[in-house]
Ligand code: HEC
Ligand code: HEC
Ligand code: HEC
C-alpha cells in the first residue's frame with residue numbers, strides 16, 4: 102500500500118471507531134438492570150450468521166422465567182384472558198411478541214382486542 106492509501110485507511114478506521122464508540126448502548130428495562138451480560142439473552146446458540154444481536158429466542162427468557170405454564174400461574178390473578186395461556190396461540194407465541202427490551206413493550210393481542218394490561 103502506498104503512503105496516501107495507508108493514511109486514508111487509517112482515517113477511515115478512526116472514523117469508524119469513533120462512530121461505533123459514540124453509538125448509544127441499548128437500554129435495558131428497569132427490572133433487567135441487574136443483567137450485566139448481553140449474552141444471557143443474546144445467546145451464541147440463537148445467532149444468525151454469527152450475529153447474536155438479533156431477537157432472542159424464548160429459550161433465553163424461559164431459562165430464568167420458566168415455562169408458559171409457570172408464567173400462566175403468575176398471571177392467573179389478572180383473570181381472563183390470561184396473556185400466558187392464549188386462546189388462539191397457546192404456547193406458540195414468542196415472548197417478544199409482547200415483551201420488548203430496548204423499546205416499549207406492547208400487548209400483541211391489542212392489535213385486535215382492547216385488553217387492559219399494564220405490561221412491562
Ligand atoms: C438472567 C435471567 C433473566 C433472563 C434471561 C430474562 N429475565 Fe426477565 N427478569 C429477570 C429478573 C431477575 C427480573 C426481576 C425479578 C422478577 O420480576 O422476576 C425479571 C423481570 C422480568 C419482567 C417483569 C416482571 C414484573 O412484572 O416485575 C418481565 C416481563 C420479564 N422479565 C420478561 C423477560 C423476557 C421476555 C425475557 C427474554 C427476552 C427475559 N425476561 C429474560 C431475569 C431474567
Ligand atoms: C400476549 C402477550 C404476552 C406474551 C406472548 C408473553 N407475555 Fe408475559 N406478560 C404479559 C402481560 C399482559 C403480563 C402482565 C401485565 C400486567 O400485570 O398487567 C405479563 C407478565 C409477565 C411477567 C410478570 C409475571 C408476574 O410475576 O406477575 C413475566 C416474568 C413475563 N410476563 C414473562 C414472559 C415470558 C418469559 C414470556 C414468554 C415465555 C411471556 N411473558 C410471554 C403479556 C405477554
Ligand atoms: C433481557 C434480555 C436482553 C438483554 C440482557 C439484552 N437484550 Fe438486546 N434484545 C432483547 C430483545 C427482546 C430484543 C428484540 C427487540 C427489542 O425488544 O427491543 C433485542 C434486540 C437487540 C438488538 C437489535 C436486534 C434487531 O434485530 O433489532 C441489539 C443490537 C441488541 N439487542 C443489543 C443488546 C446489547 C448490546 C445488550 C447488552 C448491553 C443487550 N442487547 C442485552 C433482549 C435483551
Ligand code: HEC
Nearest residue numbers: 181182183184186187188189190194209210211212213214
Ligand atoms: C389478528 C387479530 C387477533 C389477535 C392478534 C388476537 N385475537 Fe383474540 N380474537 C380475534 C377474533 C376475530 C376473535 C373471535 C373469533 C374467535 O373466537 O376465534 C377472538 C377471540 C378471542 C377470545 C374469545 C373471546 C370470547 O368472547 O369468546 C379470547 C379470549 C381472545 N381472542 C384472546 C386473545 C389473546 C389473549 C390474544 C393475544 C395473545 C389475542 N386474542 C389476539 C382476533 C384476534
